[in-house]
Amino acid sequence: ACINNLRQIDGAKQQWALETKQQSTATPVATDLDPYMGRAGSTANVLCPAGGSGATFASSYNIQPLTNAPTCQIVSSTHVLN
Numbered sequence: 609a610c611i612n613n614l615r616q617i618d619g620a621k622q623q624w625a626l627e628t629k630q631q632s633t634a635t636p637v638a639t640d641l642d643p644y645m646g647r648a649g650s651t652a653n654v655l656c657p658a659g660g661s662g663a664t665f666a667s668s669y670n671i672q673p674l675t676n677a678p679t680c681q682i683v684s685s686t687h688v689l690n
Contacts, residue, residue, distance in 0.1 A: 614689040617678040620644035635673040
């Protein structure tokens with residue numbers, strides 16, 4: 609589930625960049641991605657399941673600049689988007 613969330617975040621980043629004509633060095637924030645999160649509706653609904661009941665988007669994921677894949681902050685060793 610976490611890796612799928614990372615894919616969704618990455619897709620939202622790329623769509624945001626294309627639609628807003630961002631340079632490759634840009635780094636979106638969570639509110640930039642909300643309109644592009646598809647069925648999740650917003651980043652607030654996207655959490656790493658390993659984070660437990662106290663997890664938030666901010667504690668679960670690091671968005672990263674456009675040139676880098678987003679990362680999981682909870683299980684960074686195995687929750688990786690390749």
